[in-house]
Every structure is written in structure tokens, then in C-alpha cells.
Amino acid sequence: MKAKTLFDKVWDAHVVEHVEGGPNIVYIDKHLIHEVTSPQAFSGLESRGLKVLRPEKTLGTPDHNIPTVNQHLPIKDEQSRKQIETLSANCEKNKIELYGLNHPNNGIVHVVGPEMGHTQPGMTLVCGDSHTSTHGAFGAVAFGIGTSEVEMVLATQCIMQSKPKKMRITIDGDLAKGVTAKDLTLYVIAQLGTGGATGYFVEYAGAAVRNLSMEGRMTVCNMSIEMGARGGMIAPDDATFEYVKGREHAPKGEAWEQALAKWKTLKTDEGAEFDMEYTYKAEDIEPRITYGTNPGMGMGITAFIPAESDIQASELPSFKKSLAYMNYELGEQILGKKVDYVFVGSCTNGRIEDLRAFASLVAGRKKADSITAWIVPGSKKVEKQAIEEGLVEILEKAGFEMRQPGCSACLAMNEDKVPANKYCVSTSNRNFEGRQGPGSRTLLASPLTAAAAAITGVISDPREFV
Amino acid sequence: MSVDKFTLLESSCVPLPIENVDTDQIIPARFLKATSRDGFGENLFRDWRFSPSGEPVKDFVLNQSEYSGKVLVAGKNFGSGSSREHAAWAIADYGFKVVISSFFADIFRNNALNNGVLPVQVSAEFLKKLFKVVESDHSQKVIVDLEKQELKYNDEACQFEINPYKKDCLLNGFDDIDYLLNKKNKIQAFEESSLK
Numbered sequence: 001m002k003a004k005t006l007f008d009k010v011w012d013a014h015v016v017e018h019v020e021g022g023p024n025i026v027y028i029d030k031h032l033i034h035e036v037t038s039p040q041a042f043s044g045l046e047s048r049g050l051k052v053l054r055p056e057k058t059l060g061t062p063d064h065n066i067p068t069v070n071q072h073l074p075i076k077d078e079q080s081r082k083q084i085e086t087l088s089a090n091c092e093k094n095k096i097e098l099y100g101l102n103h104p105n106n107g108i109v110h111v112v113g114p115e116m117g118h119t120q121p122g123m124t125l126v127c128g129d130s131h132t133s134t135h136g137a138f139g140a141v142a143f144g145i146g147t148s149e150v151e152m153v154l155a156t157q158c159i160m161q162s163k164p165k166k167m168r169i170t171i172d173g174d175l176a177k178g179v180t181a182k183d184l185t186l187y188v189i190a191q192l193g194t195g196g197a198t199g200y201f202v203e204y205a206g207a208a209v210r211n212l213s214m215e216g217r218m219t220v221c222n223m224s225i226e227m228g229a230r231g232g233m234i235a236p237d238d239a240t241f242e243y244v245k246g247r248e249h250a251p252k253g254e255a256w257e258q259a260l261a262k263w264k265t266l267k268t269d270e271g272a273e274f275d276m277e278y279t280y281k282a283e284d285i286e287p288r289i290t291y292g293t294n295p296g297m298g299m300g301i302t303a304f305i306p307a308e309s310d311i312q313a314s315e316l317p318s319f320k321k322s323l324a325y326m327n328y329e330l331g332e333q334i335l336g337k338k339v340d341y342v343f344v345g346s347c348t349n350g351r352i353e354d355l356r357a358f359a360s361l362v363a364g365r366k367k368a369d370s371i372t373a374w375i376v377p378g379s380k381k382v383e384k385q386a387i388e389e390g391l392v393e394i395l396e397k398a399g400f401e402m403r404q405p406g407c408s409a410c411l412a413m414n415e416d417k418v419p420a421n422k423y424c425v426s427t428s429n430r431n432f433e434g435r436q437g438p439g440s441r442t443l444l445a446s447p448l449t450a451a452a453a454a455i456t457g458v459i460s461d462p463r464e465f466v
Numbered sequence: 467m468s469v470d471k472f473t474l475l476e477s478s479c480v481p482l483p484i485e486n487v488d489t490d491q492i493i494p495a496r497f498l499k500a501t502s503r504d505g506f507g508e509n510l511f512r513d514w515r516f517s518p519s520g521e522p523v524k525d526f527v528l529n530q531s532e533y534s535g536k537v538l539v540a541g542k543n544f545g546s547g548s549s550r551e552h553a554a555w556a557i558a559d560y561g562f563k564v565v566i567s568s569f570f571a572d573i574f575r576n577n578a579l580n581n582g583v584l585p586v587q588v589s590a591e592f593l594k595k596l597f598k599v600v601e602s603d604h605s606q607k608v609i610v611d612l613e614k615q616e617l618k619y620n621d622e623a624c625q626f627e628i629n630p631y632k633k634d635c636l637l638n639g640f641d642d643i644d645y646l647l648n649k650k651n652k653i654q655a656f657e658e659s660s661l662k
Contacts, residue, residue, distance in 0.1 A: 016656040017649065022631020025649060027656055037550065039501035048643070065499060079499040086501050130549040130573060144573055146551035147503075148580035148641070156646040158653055162629060164572075194486055195543040195569055228546060230572055294486050294546070314590075318485040318541065411495040411548075420518065432490040432547060434513045
């Protein structure tokens with residue numbers, strides 16, 4: 001039998017039909033929905049006179065556009081309130097499980113899926129959100145889709161997609177102290193560029209990836225889309241099984257044993273071929289920071305922004321436009337530059353391990369007076385755990401307060417907006433122009449680097465504090 | 467709810483020679499609160515097109531009256547970032563039927579096709595030339611022929627790729643859901659045989 005990649009195994013097992021000269025019809029095991037990209041899909045369904053085919057394979061949670069303070073009060077903004085009410089109404093009408101606002105399981109869709117055991121190895125999983133790639137950390141084929149495709153999945157539990165090409169990215173060796181999964185992924189994206197993996201599905205491999213916790217693996221897979229990849233995945237292993245076991249929606253008893261036997265076969269066979277391979281050394285990775293307006297514009301925290309001579313002539317106008325937006329100069333170092341805001345949260349770095357990392361660095365220190373910090377847990381469960389573990393107490397002693405869960409300032413749809421021209425060191429995933437609010441300037445980094453900036457008020461090397 | 471048919475389009479172009487135009491630029495997140503598909507064109511490229519106080523930014527191409535047409539010509543890696551279909555809705559609602567670039571992000575490409583907007587991928591050289599031509603003659607028209615998969619202007623022409631299934635959908639104005647609904651039995655059979 002021909003050697004297969006992990007991706008081939010999962011994808012091929014879900015192909016209902018190969019359309020002649022076209023895409024595959026791919027069966028979807030789990031469909032996650034949220035308030036922003038689903039309402040038009042439900043109304044489309046209604047206007048066609050269709051029902052949701054498999055409501056039991058669908059899960060809803062509002063996250064993108066919810067407030068992160070006073071969640072018990074009615075939402076002030078009328079449009080936002082309507083969007084969240086529409087999700088509730090659509091879920092109720094179609095008998096879809098909903099972790100609504102104030103529900104103890106509510107949170108960011110990509111945090112909730114794994115922590116509730118919905119996300120499992122070998123699945124196909126989609127959501128109307130590009131960071132659905134997060135779930136690939138479990139050895140699932142998971143990717144973001146548009147609203148027409150959300151409607152398609154609601155109506156037929158299938159999606160029409162051409163099979164992507166396959167890429168493997170191997171990171172050998174061990175990450176140094178103070179260097180995290182976020183730094184690893186920002187490093188890889190800077191090597192490949194924002195479109196470097198477009199058309200591909202990525203498998204991450206190598207010791208540095210293998211040694212990551214599930215939270216770290218989720219961070220890496222989450223950011224796959226930032227280099228254009230359709231998705232990213234990591235072969236499941238004992239760490240994966242350990243994480244999934246016992247979670248509410250995970251298989252139990254005999255079903256668990258059966259699932260486990262199947263999941264253990266989910267790895268790339270010896271000799272299986274990839275369309276593209278890259279290999280990097282973990283030792284080459286420093287704590288990272290971005291300086292521009294796409295996630296590929298990043299560097300080691302002590303490095304210098306490329307000089308004019310380092311940039312290809314054709315790319316120079318866009319590069320200069322980006323630096324002008326950030327108000328940085330070609331060839332300069334940004335270590336020591338002023339920071340105004342710090343945001344810790346999002347589907348990239350809003351899990352318990354991220355809050356632990358942040359708390360570990362600020363413990364016994366004080367937030368810089370000039371810094372406004374938003375610490376936003378990824379879910380109600382993360383919030384609860386942070387309280388139980390004493391992290392919130394540590395944060396409060398250091399002058400920080402924790403907000404309520406949601407996507408928050410990652411995309412600034414709600415009130416959590418960084419003002420124009422202000423610099424924000426953010427653990428989220430995108431530093432696009434205006435991403436965190438009109439005119440805001442985002443510097444992507446790990447929770448440790450965010451913590452270092454929060455206590456010093458300037459861009460700082462976290463290795464000096466850990 | 468099928469898509470508009472697309473066969474052949476002759477139109478002048480609107481040039482946007484910027485690379486990595488992400489979907490947050492096409493339609494910023496704060497405009498995603500609507501629960502219908504309509505009206506997003508108003509906020510297309512909002513923060514490039516209008517100042518914070520809402521005044522049109524004079525040197526942004528959509529505010530330059532000499533440029534008009536149903537074809538947007540943009541730099542490489544167009545539509546990267548968020549999967550928001552609102553980006554494709556905004557482009558369609560504004561009146562564009564075609565986007566030409568040397569590279570498109572995957573999700574945007576699908577979203578565009580699902581809304582009857584044709585992404586036409588050309589070589590970097592062809593794109594560079596096209597930008598020059600359009601900027602020197604604002605009324606320069608291009609012809610996009612989906613049947614022939616050909617883009618041409620004056621004596622220049624190039625072929626573009628599209629998968630035959632999607633081409634068929636656009637030429638006939640039907641969408642993936644229409645197609646999938648006809649496969650109901652197959653999907654059910656798959657559920658019965660493969661999901662045990």
C-alpha cells in the first residue's frame with residue numbers, strides 16, 4: 001500500500017465523492033459556529049426552505065462580538081446585541097447546542113472546542129473563522145470557511161474543496177528558555193512569508209514540536225493561516241490522548257478504547273511524500289516580535305528591522321507603507337521602544353498555559369504605570385481555572401485585572417479597541433493595519449514578551465526576566 | 467439562492483497596486499455586525515478610503531473619479547487573513563465583478579467564487595504591465611472571457627486557471643449547495659458506511 005501522510009489519511013477517509021474536474025465532496029464531523037459568520041448562512045438556508053441536516057454535529061458559541069466586562073448586563077450596542085440574539089435564536093430553532101453568553105462553557109470557539117472534548121484526532125472540523133486551523137493540533141483536518149460554506153455544511157454536512165498540496169515543516173532540537181510556541185510559529189511565518197504556504201496543508205513535526213504541550217501545539221496550528229496555509233496539523237500522541245481523555249464530549253469506556261486504537265494509526269507513514277518540505281533548528285529561534293503590518297514581518301526581539309538594501313525592489317513600496325503606518329524606520333532596532341497597551345488573550349494565546357506564563361513573569365513585579373493591559377481568558381473554564389490556581393491573585397498584586405472571556409482586542413469588534421497611533425504588544429495573531437482598532441499599531445509576541453513589556457513599558461527581552 | 471451568471475465582461479479597471487491586501491482592509495471588523503449580506507460596499511476599504519472623521523481620502527483610488535469599472539486590479543496575495551465572506555460581499559456590493567492579482571489567498575478565492583466575483587490570477591509580469599497601462603490610460607478596458615479563460619486588452623492576452631467545476635457553476639449561475647443537494651443519497655450512504 002502506498003505510504004500516506006497524516007493529512008492524506010484523514011482527508012481521504014472523509015471524501016464522499018470526487019467531482020470530475022473539480023473539488024472533493026468532503027464530509028464534516030464537527031461544525032463550530034459563532035455569531036458573526038453564521039446569521040447570513042441561516043437566512044440563506046431558510047430562503048431555500050432547508051433544515052440543518054445534522055444539528056448534533058454542530059456547536060454554537062458567541063465570542064467575536066461579546067463584551068469582556070459586565071457580561072451579565074444587556075449588551076449596549078444594539079447591532080451587537082441583535083447579532084448575539086440571532087445566534088441564540090438560530091441555535092434554538094435548529095436544535096443546535098449553544099454555549100451562550102454567561103453559560104459556564106462559553107468562550108472563544110477554538111478554545112472551547114478542544115477543552116470540551118469536541119475536537120478529536122482524525123476528525124474533519126470547520127468553522128466560519130480562519131483560525132479553525134487551531135484544532136489541527138489534535139491531528140484533525142480543520143480549516144476556516146466562508147459563510148456560503150457555513151450554509152453548505154449546515155445544509156449537507158459536507159463541503160466542496162479541492163485537496164490541498166502537502167507541506168511538512170520540521171523543527172529539530174529544543175527551544176531555549178524564554179522561547180515559546182508563539183515564537184516558533186512567528187519564526188516560521190517570517191521564513192515563509194504571509195503567502196508562503198498558500199495552497200498547502202501543513203504538518204508540523206520534529207522534536208521541538210513534539211515537546212510542546214497541547215496548548216503550545218494549538219498556538220502553532222492556529223497561526224498556520226498567517227502564512228496562507230489551508231490548515232496545520234500535528235500527529236496525535238500520548239500528550240494528545242491524555243488531553244482528550246475524560247473531557248465531556250470525548251468517547252468513554254469501550255468507545256474510548258476503540259477510538260484510541262484508531263487514533264494511534266494517525267501518523268505519516270515512512271516514505272510518504274510531501275509537495276514541499278522545510279526544516280529549521282529550534283536553537284535558531286529567539287523570542288520574536290513583529291514590526292510591520294503582516295505576521296510575516298517579524299524578527300528576533302534584539303534584531304534590527306531590515307534595511308532598504310535587504311528588501312527586494314518590487315516589495316519596497318508595500319514594505320515602506322507598512323513601516324510608515326507603524327512609524328518605524330528601515331534598519332532600526334525596536335528593543336526599548338515605547339509600548340502603550342498589552343493584550344493577552346485570543347484563540348492563539350488565551351489558554352491557561354498562556355495566563356500561567358504571563359503570571360509567572362509578572363509575579364512579584366509591578367505593571368508599568370504607562371501601560372493599559374487587557375488580560376482576557378479564552379473561555380469561562382480558563383477564567384475559572386485561573387482563579388482556582390491563584391493566577392488572578394498574582395495578576396492583581398502586580399496591578400493587572402482579568403476581564404471576561406471573548407475574542408476582545410484581537411479583532412476589536414467589541415469595545416476593546418486600541419486607540420489610533422498607540423502601540424500594543426499583543427499575544428493575538430494579526431498585526432494588520434487597524435486590526436485592534438482604527439489606526440492602532442500591533443506588535444505580535446508571546447505571553448512572556450507581552451509580560452516583559454507590561455512591566456517595563458517598553459519592548460523588552462523576556463529572557464532577562466525568566 | 468444561486469449566484470449571478472458570469473460569461474464575458476468588458477470593463478475599465480480600478481488599480482490598487484498594494485501587496486498583501488488583507489480582509490481587514492477590505493472590510494474592517496467593526497463593520498461585521500450586520501446579520502444580512504447587504505450594504506457592505508459602503509464600507510469597502512473603509513480605513514483607506516475615508517479619514518477617521520469620515521472625509522474621503524483624496525489620493526485613494528476609489529475616490530479618484532478618473533478611475534471606474536467593474537475590475538479591481540490588486541497587488542499579490544490579495545485577500546489574506548480572516549475568512550470573513552463580508553470581504554467578498556463588500557467587493558461585489560461595490561460593483562466589482564472581477565479581481566485581477568498575481569496571487570490570491572485560498573479562502574478569499576473560494577468566497578469570491580461563491581459570490582459570482584471572478585478571481586483572475588495572472589503572472590507578476592502581466593500584472594506589472596497592466597498596472598502601467600491602466601495608470602497611463604484610465605479608460606483602458608480589459609476583456610475577461612470565462613468560457614475561453616482569457617484576459618485581454620489591446621494586443622496583450624493571457625490565459626487564467628479556474629477549476630472546471632467552478633467555471634461551470636459561474637457560467638450557469640448555480641452554486642455548490644444546489645450541487646450538493648443532488649448528492650443527498652450519496653452523503654447518506656457515506657454516513658452509513660464510513661462513520662461506524
